[in-house]
Amino acid sequence: MTQALARLPGLGPRSARRAVLHLIKKRETALVPLVAALQAVERNLVTCAVCGNVDTRDPCGVCTDPRRDTASLCVVEEVADLWALDRARLFAGRYHVLGGRLSALDGVRPEDLAVDALVARIAEGGFAEVVLAMNATLEGQTTMHYVAERLAGSGVRVMQLAQGLPVGGELDYLDEGTLALALRARRLVE
Amino acid sequence: MTQALARLPGLGPRSARRAVLHLIKKRETALVPLVAALQAVERNLVTCAVCGNVDTRDPCGVCTDPRRDTASLCVVEEVADLWALDRARLFAGRYHVLGGRLSALDGVRPEDLAVDALVARIAEGGFAEVVLAMNATLEGQTTMHYVAERLAGSGVRVMQLAQGLPVGGELDYLDEGTLALALRARRLVE
Numbered sequence: 001m002t003q004a005l006a007r008l009p010g011l012g013p014r015s016a017r018r019a020v021l022h023l024i025k026k027r028e029t030a031l032v033p034l035v036a037a038l039q040a041v042e043r044n045l046v047t048c049a050v051c052g053n054v055d056t057r058d059p060c061g062v063c064t065d066p067r068r069d070t071a072s073l074c075v076v077e078e079v080a081d082l083w084a085l086d087r088a089r090l091f092a093g094r095y096h097v098l099g100g101r102l103s104a105l106d107g108v109r110p111e112d113l114a115v116d117a118l119v120a121r122i123a124e125g126g127f128a129e130v131v132l133a134m135n136a137t138l139e140g141q142t143t144m145h146y147v148a149e150r151l152a153g154s155g156v157r158v159m160q161l162a163q164g165l166p167v168g169g170e171l172d173y174l175d176e177g178t179l180a181l182a183l184r185a186r187r188l189v190e
Numbered sequence: 191m192t193q194a195l196a197r198l199p200g201l202g203p204r205s206a207r208r209a210v211l212h213l214i215k216k217r218e219t220a221l222v223p224l225v226a227a228l229q230a231v232e233r234n235l236v237t238c239a240v241c242g243n244v245d246t247r248d249p250c251g252v253c254t255d256p257r258r259d260t261a262s263l264c265v266v267e268e269v270a271d272l273w274a275l276d277r278a279r280l281f282a283g284r285y286h287v288l289g290g291r292l293s294a295l296d297g298v299r300p301e302d303l304a305v306d307a308l309v310a311r312i313a314e315g316g317f318a319e320v321v322l323a324m325n326a327t328l329e330g331q332t333t334m335h336y337v338a339e340r341l342a343g344s345g346v347r348v349m350q351l352a353q354g355l356p357v358g359g360e361l362d363y364l365d366e367g368t369l370a371l372a373l374r375a376r377r378l379v380e
Contacts (some may be wrong), residue, residue, distance in 0.1 A: 007279040016303070017360070050319055078362070080362045083362075085373070119298055132379065133361060134371070135355075135361055136355040136360075139357055158378065160377060161354060163352065163356070164351060165352070165356070166356045166364065167353070167367035167368045171267075171275065171325055174356065175356075176280065179274065180266075181352065182353070183323070184352075185283055186352060188347065188350075189334070
C-alpha cells in the first residue's frame with residue numbers, strides 16, 4: 001500500500017508511510033470510506049468519446065450541457081487543463097482533450113494525440129472558432145503550431161491564448177522572455 | 191551598523207549581524223572597499239533630470255545614447271523597472287520613471303509622481319508612441335489608466351503591455367484571473 005501511495009504525484013515515500021499509518025489506525029473512519037470512494041470512481045468514471053473529458057457519463061456533462069456555446073471549441077493538452085478552464089466557467093463553449101503534447105524527448109508523436117479526432121470533429125461542421133489553449137511551454141507551443149497547421153483550410157478561426165504579463169506580475173520579477181512578449185504584443189490602451 | 195544593514199531589503203536582523211561580523215573580521219579586504227564603493231556611489235550617482243533614471247551623469251546614458259529610437263517612450267513605475275526592461279535591451283527607445291504608483295493605502299497621489307513632467311515632455315513633441323509599462327498589479331493598472339487619461343488628446347499612440355500567459359506558464363498552475371485574461375485577449379494563430 002505504501003508503494004502504491006508513494007507513486008501518487010505530490011506524495012513521497014515518507015508522506016506515503018505516514019498516510020498508511022493514519023489509514024491503518026483509523027480503519028473504520030478513513031480506510032473503509034477511501035476504499036469505497038476509489039471503488040466508486042473505478043466503477044463509474046468513463047472517458048467521454050466526444051471530447052476526452054473524464055466524467056461519470058459518456059458523453060460527458062460538458063458535451064451535453066445545452067447552455068454552452070456550440071460554435072466555439074477549446075483544445076487543451078490534458079483533462080486537468082479542461083478542469084482548470086472550467087473551474088471558474090472561464091470558457092463557455094465545448095472542449096477537446098488531446099491527451100498530451102508533442103515531445104521528441106518523451107517519444108510523443110502526432111498519432112499519439114487525439115488530433116485526427118479533432119480534425120474529424122471540425123470537419124463535421126458547426127464550429128466557427130477553435131481556441132488552442134496549450135501551455136506556454138516549448139512543447140505546448142510546438143503542439144499548438146502543429147494543430148493549427150492541421151486545421152488550416154478547415155474554415156474555422158484558429159485562435160491562441162494571449163501571452164504577456166500574468167495578473168499581479170511585476171516587471172522587476174518577471175523573466176526576460178515574458179517581458180519581451182509583453183512588449184512585442186503591446187496594444188492600445190482602451 | 192547592524193541596524194542600518196537590517197533596513198536593507200532582503201536582509202533581516204539575523205543576516206545583518208552575520209554581515210557585520212564578517213565585515214569586522216575582514217576589515218581590510220571587506221569593510222574598507224565597501225565603504226569606498228558606497229562613498230563613490232554617494233558622490234557620483236545622480237538622478238537624470240530628463241527621465242528620472244539613476245546614473246553617474248545627468249542626462250543619463252540612456253537619454254544621451256544616439257542609437258536609441260527617439261520616437262518611442264516607455265513609462266515605468268520605478269528605476270528598477272527601467273533596469274529590468276533595459277537588461278536585455280528589450281526596449282530600444284527612451285524611458286520616463288514615474289517614481290512610484292498611485293496608492294490610496296500608502297497615500298501616493300498623482301502630484302507625488304512625475305506625471306506633469308511626462309505630460310510636458312510629450313507636449314514638446316517628437317514622440318509618436320508611449321508604452322505604459324506598469325506592473326500588472328491593481329495599483330499599477332490604476333496608475334496606467336490615470337496616465338493614459340492625462341495623455342489623451344496629446345496626439346501620441348498610448349500603448350499598454352500585453353497581458354496573458356507568462357513564458358513557461360501551464361494552465362493547471364495559473365490563477366483564474368490570468369486564464370480569464372489570456373482567453374479574453376485570444377488572437378488568431380499566425
